[in-house]
Amino acid sequence: DIVALFISDQKMPGMQGVEFLEAIKEYYPDAKKILLTAYSDINAAIKAINDVQLDYYLMKPWDPPEEKLYPIINEILDDWQIYFKPEFHGIKLIGYQWTKHSHTIKDFLAGNLIPYLWLNIELDEEAKSLIKLGNIECKDLPALFFEDGTILKRPSLTELANKIGLKSTASQKLYDVTIIGAGPAGLAAAVYGASEGLRTLLIDRRAPGGQAGTSSRIENYLGFPTGISGSELTRRAITQAERLGAEFLTPVEVVEINLKETYKSIILSDGTEIKTLSIIIATGVDYARLQTKGIEELTGAGIYYGAATTEANACSQEDVYIVGGGNSAGQAAMYLSKFAKNVSILIRRDSLKYTMSQYLIEQIEATSNIQLLTKAAITEVTGEKQLEYINLSIEGKENVKLSAKSLFIFIGTRPYT
Ligand SMILES: Cc1cc2nc3c(=O)[nH]c(=O)nc-3n(C[C@H](O)[C@H](O)[C@H](O)COP(=O)(O)OP(=O)(O)OC[C@H]3O[C@@H](n4cnc5c(N)ncnc54)[C@H](O)[C@@H]3O)c2cc1C
Structure with a gap:
């Protein structure tokens, strides 16, 4: 005790x-x-x-x-x-910090609101003794240790979803309404559909919450005067939708929709069909990709779209870089500044005032370990297995090469249809 x-x-x-x-x-x-x-x-x-x-x-x-x-x-x-450090009793995830697979699993667990303990094999003694006990080789990482003693080595998201009890198959033959996408729009539709007594199905390819679920602090959502984290908003919304009777499937991707005579047919990526009388498409937007040399290869290995809340701990006492001048970049900067040694925001314009809300600009100005680099653009990123350097052109200066382990990109979005 x-x-x-x-x-x-x-x-x-x-x-x-x-x-x-x-x-x-x-x-x-x-x-x-x-x-x-x-x-x-x-x-x-x-x-x-x-x-x-x-x-x-x-x-x-x-x-x-x-x-x-x-x-x-x-x-x-x-x-x-x-x-006081309570003993952790949930899922333990062991892996290398700077690999895409580790990041994907962290992102998936966090998005689906599953508590887990991340153990970096290169730094944590507990990770080393656990893999020894479980007879796990380094090539089997990332690996997940569950409380019932089972271990998943390099699992796919579907394997992991099955193990943690996420539902990926529909229970009914026909739905009144099926909502594709469980961001705030889809969640709201599910709450209203279910509360009207409709057979309501909500589907998401990753996790509930959508982009808003990855936000560290939303300050303009009606009814939350002191702000709310994206994960807490998601937890409340999905609980509300399910309590009212909506069914939620994840990680399930819709790849095709066909109109039949008396119903609509939805085809999922595993080939199964869902029959529904009506469909609401709430697939939102996806992150716009930074088309700069080296970015794609190192995405997930030190370069992230969103994901500030998932990877913040790994940035502890590091210099962190953020590209973008919008509100999501500002929120990420504020959040990461609590973990990182320094946070640098890189923008192409001369000020944040064109793209960021005033309340965030004020918070950033009042935070001593956040600096703004204006008229700056990344020209290339390099690294063997993980991000190591960012090459930067800054107006009026020689090209700069910065040593960096973490770069978060928030340069807007594009419709995800
Ligand atoms: C970091 C961050 C911070 C933000 N902060 C704020 C803020 O403070 N205030 C504010 O007003 N706005 C904020 N926003 C913007 C806000 O989150 C979005 O406007 C909002 O999430 C849009 O909701 P949505 O439901 O339309 O779409 P999304 O949130 O984009 O959700 C769409 C969902 O559809 C799913 N999906 C897509 N295609 C398929 C498919 N084929 N099959 C199954 N599922 C699919 C996706 O996985 C996703 O979960 C922020 C955004 C980000 C990224």
Whole structure:
């Protein structure tokens, strides 16, 4: 059992409080300790600060408790919480940080709101001992360790989806409405369809939430005055849609739609057919790709479209680069600045004012580890297996070659139809 705090009276029958706190140290070394004392016990309490690493001694009486007891307990519990690392019981994903396959799996788990622990084989001792235990070779990575003892080596997304219980086959012969795409538009349609009692099917090729699901903080969504993360918005919306009776399939891609006499036929990428009376296409947009030498080859291996929330931890204490001057780039910069040493935003124009909301510009200006490089364009990226260098042309300067491990691209979108 985990115990955060022991509070003991100094005067107890059979044992002194200090002795008790000394004894529990062996079993709960990380628990905080408070000794309750009377005026006459003060010397014992002061001695206990060193002897039993006492965190606080509290003199009786503590009236009023709102003033003299509760704030102290709160403060000590907060302090304990900061250093407390709960043992992780969910899925453990082990792999090399800078590979496309690792990134795809992280992105898929995060998008589908499945908690997981990422362990970098090059840095984490736990990863090394787990692969030894599971008889996994490096060529089998990325590998997933599940709580029931099963291990998936280099799984496809469909294998992974089956293992974690995502639904990819429809349960009904005919639907009233089928919605293709589970971004905010598709999710809203599913909520309304299901709430009207229609047999409603929602399909997404990746995960619920769409682009909005990858946003670190949405501040202009009605009804959330302090903003909401994309994943939390998604969690709420998909829960609402399913509670009202909508069925959700993922990862399932629609590749063809045919009009039949009395119904519409939807063909999925695995060849199965779904019959429906009506279809709502809410396939949204896809990221516009940066057509610069080297980008395509290194996408997923240090270069990402979106994905700031998935890869932020890996950028810890690194220099991170963002291309783009829109709101999604601004949100990503704010989010990554909490992890990275420095965040540089590269834009071709001379200011963010043409493309970014004022509230984000102000947040960026007030963040000391974000810098803006204006009139800058990437001319090439290079790296053997992962991103290593960004070549940059900046107006009025010689061409610059920057050493870089992470580049996030937000240069707009194009319709995904
Ligand atoms: C990082 C980021 C931050 C953002 N922040 C904000 C913000 O703060 N405020 C704001 O107003 N807007 C923001 N946006 C924009 C907002 O997210 C989009 O306008 C919104 O997500 C569009 O919703 P949608 O449902 O139309 O499409 P999308 O969100 O694009 O969803 C479309 C879905 O369709 C699925 N799909 C596509 N084709 C198929 C197929 N053939 N079969 C099955 N599924 C398919 C896709 O996988 C996707 O999940 C942000 C966007 C990004 C990327």
